[in-house]
Amino acid sequence: MENNKPIGIFDSGIGGTSIWEAIHQLLPNEKTIYLADSKNAPYGQKTKAEIVTLSIKNTEFLLKMDCKLIVVACNTATTNAIQELRAKYNIPFIGIEPAIKPAATNSKTQTIGILATQGTLNSELFNKTAEMYQDTKIIEQVGHGLVKLIESGNIDSPEMTHLLHSYLDPMIKANIDYLVLGCSHYPYLIPQIKNILPADIQIIDSGEAVAKQTQNILKEKVGLSSIKKKEPIFYTNSNPKVLSDILGNKYEIIEKDF
Numbered sequence: 504m505e506n507n508k509p510i511g512i513f514d515s516g517i518g519g520t521s522i523w524e525a526i527h528q529l530l531p532n533e534k535t536i537y538l539a540d541s542k543n544a545p546y547g548q549k550t551k552a553e554i555v556t557l558s559i560k561n562t563e564f565l566l567k568m569d570c571k572l573i574v575v576a577c578n579t580a581t582t583n584a585i586q587e588l589r590a591k592y593n594i595p596f597i598g599i600e601p602a603i604k605p606a607a608t609n610s611k612t613q614t615i616g617i618l619a620t621q622g623t624l625n626s627e628l629f630n631k632t633a634e635m636y637q638d639t640k641i642i643e644q645v646g647h648g649l650v651k652l653i654e655s656g657n658i659d660s661p662e663m664t665h666l667l668h669s670y671l672d673p674m675i676k677a678n679i680d681y682l683v684l685g686c687s688h689y690p691y692l693i694p695q696i697k698n699i700l701p702a703d704i705q706i707i708d709s710g711e712a713v714a715k716q717t718q719n720i721l722k723e724k725v726g727l728s729s730i731k732k733k734e735p736i737f738y739t740n741s742n743p744k745v746l747s748d749i750l751g752n753k754y755e756i757i758e759k760d761f
Contacts, residue, residue, distance in 0.1 A: 506726025509534040509736075510717065511565030511573040513558075516544035516654045517739075517746045518688025519576025522599060525710035526574065526717050527735065533721075534733040536568050538761070541741040545650035546579040547620025547686070554622060558584035562592060564738075564761050571725050574717060575599065576687050578619060578709075582626035595720050600628060601685035602707045607636035609705075610681050614640040616674035619685025621645045629685075642677055644670045646686060653688045656745045664695060671699050684708040691749065 510530075512523050516539050523537050538561050546554050558580045565573055574597045575581045575588070581598030588596050601623065606615040623629055624643050633641055652663050674682065682704055684690060690708045697706070721727050735754060739746045743756040750756075 504722075504726040505729050506571050506721075507534070507728045507730050508569050508571035509536045511536050511538070511568065511570030512576050513538040513540065513561040513565060513573070513580075514576040514687055515546040515557075515579065516541040516650065516688065517749050518650065518653065518686060518691070520746070520749055521690040521708070522574060522576035522687050522710050522713050523735070525714035529714040529718055530721070530727075532728045532731050532733070534728060534730075535735040536565060536570060537735060537737045538564060539737070539739040539746055540761075541654055541739050541746070544654050545620060546577060547622040547645075547650065549622065551583045551622075551626075554580055554583040555587050558588055559591070560761065562588055566592070566594070570594070572597065572717070572720060574713065576713070578686050579622035579626075582623050582628040595725060597713060597716050597720060599687060599709045599713050600632065601683045602709050602712065603632050603636060603641070603683060606681035606683050606705075606707055607639040607641070610639055612678045612680045613638060614642065614677055614679045615681040615683060616642045616644065616671075616677075616679040617683045617685050618644050618646050618670060618689060619683075620650070621647075623685050640677075642674050642679060644674065646670060646689065649692065650686065650688050653691055654742070654745060656748060658691055659695070663692070667692065667695055667699055671696065675699075675701065675704070679704060681705045681707060
């Protein structure tokens with residue numbers, strides 16, 4: 504089955520580019536359109552109603568670009584809005600949520616850490632998933648301030664290091680052996696996180712799993728592209744330089760109000 508329409512991807516900002524990168528690596532023939540709603544980042548402190556409204560706005564933009572599938576590359580938007588999106592639109596949506604299952608299943612200490620936004624940790628979807636692993640101690644930590652620093656280009660700042668220590672040191676003391684990154688922005692912090700965590704603590708993010716699920720849905724329901732070498736398109740409604748920098752200044756960034 505062939506379908507040369509683009510894949511749409513949206514996030515509250517630049518963090519979902521970690522998901523885009525995984526999809527682009529696995530499916531290089533697919534045209535991708537990425538939407539960074541940085542003007543409204545972070546989503547994690549907003550109400551469910553606000554998150555649903557913003558997710559609908561982003562979806563409408565991508566549908567106008569004739570996307571064949573939409574990846575919600577934001578944990579907060581997935582856990583708070585994906586059910587509403589699937590009910591409203593006749594197009595496949597692929598979400599991203601904290602990878603509790605592999606961490607809880609493989610944990611030897613039966614203690615895992617979750618670093619996520621308030622919106623994700625408060626969501627019904629997250630709590631339903633967490634309840635399935637009652638034999639595992641799950642240490643939840645809201646990453647207050649992390650997304651804001653990433654969005655402003657301050658990934659390697661002393662303030663970031665201080666925040667990460669304050670969030671991760673108690674998890675280390677609690678004897679976690681897995682740390683689940685529950686926000687698509689957080690993979691950009693992995694080098695710093697590795698400097699803080701002991702080497703035997705595994706870090707899990709959802710990028711590869713989301714890319715594989717995207718591939719599966721395209722093969723089974725939507726259709727794969729047959730046209731090679733298509734340049735990705737990136738839109739942002741705030742601070743295009745930060746998005747360009749995180750992508751290695753390799754792609755054109757279109758600044759547009761949406």
